[in-house]
Amino acid sequence: MTSAPLPDAALPPVVSTEEWRKAHEAMLVKEKEFTRARDALAAERRRMPMTRVEADYRFVGPDGEVGLLDLFEGRRQLLVYRFFYEHDVRGWPDKGCPGCSYLADHVPHLAHLHAWDTSFAMVSPAEQDNISALQRHMGWDKAPWYTLVGDDFSRDFDVPEMFGVNVFLRDDHDTVYRTYFVTGRGVEPLLPTLSMLDLTALGRQETWEDTPAGRPQQPPYRAERHDEYP
Template sequence: MTSLPLPDSALPPVVSTEEWKKAHAALLVREKEHTRATDALAAERRRMPMVRVDADYRFVGPEGEVGLLDLFAGRRQLLVYRFFYDSDVDGWPDKGCPGCSYLADNVPHLAHLHAWDTSFVMVSEAGQDQIAALKRHMGWEGTPWYTLVGKSFSQDFDVPEMFGVNVFLRDDHDRVYRTYFVTGRGVESMLPTLGMLDLTALGRQETWEDTPEGRPQLPPYRAERHDEYA
């Protein structure tokens, strides 16, 4: 990818080490406030009520048809990401939704989630043959990916036309509950790439950001499939 023009006037001011440490210390105060606010919000999330899931939602995986409880793989918690990969997606069947593909690239090694008794899976309307081929091509073999059976899961959990993450909890009697849902920019907490860019002087380089004049600013939400960047 070719770097965009960056005139000297657009660069951060150059200061002494002492001045830089002073500015960094001031920003650190704000960052710690933000961290505490994020912790408080997470505490509220943990106190959200939940809804029991009684319907028998069905999915197809590599081993055949399974139910929602099976997606837990014996663990206590489950995150389900609705990945748009079907005949309506541009590039079908060789490509999935660009934004969904971006998220799939950011999924961590699942052993870390599993160590906290939590599973993560993706679900789509595409058949298992198409899913298996795309996983091989994109390098997502480590992520469980199931085929939706019918439209009921997507409709009941707010993802018929929009990506999103639904979170479920299993009790000791194998009863399943929905505890949380997030879509839109709410899924950014799952995208370490954006967090890394936020640490840089140029940021995400998108037009919506409050950025000093002259810095690169391109159209927002320009995530692409990793094999398509220029």
């Protein structure tokens, strides 16, 4: 992709190395404040109450029908991402939601999560044949992906459509509890590309950002499926 022209006036000011280091040290003070605030928020999240999961939610995987407890794969914690892949998605059945596809590209090597006794799975209303075909096409071979049986799970866990991440905990008696839920921009911690762009001078290049005049800006939420970028 060819870079668009960028006027000199839109670039950051040029200063000496000494002046840059002073500006950087001042920024690091604010970065540390942000880190501590994020740690404090995570500490509050760990102290939230949880609610017992009463229903026997069912899913279909490559090996047949399973329950929510099976998605833990024997581990203590579970994150479930509801991937928007169904009949009203643009490009169905060959394509999934662009935003969800963007997230699926960022799923890490799950051995790292598993080492902390935590599992990750994706769920969608789509049939397993469609899911398997899309996985092969997009190269998504890291996370297990299940078909939702009915609408109960989506309705009860605030993802009747579109997307969201529900977090569950299993006790020693195999009782499952819901501990957290995020949707919208709440899923950004799962998207390291955005964190990497936030470190750059041009940022995410979206219109909602507070950005100096002249910097490139485009409408937000412009993530594409990785095989559709220009």
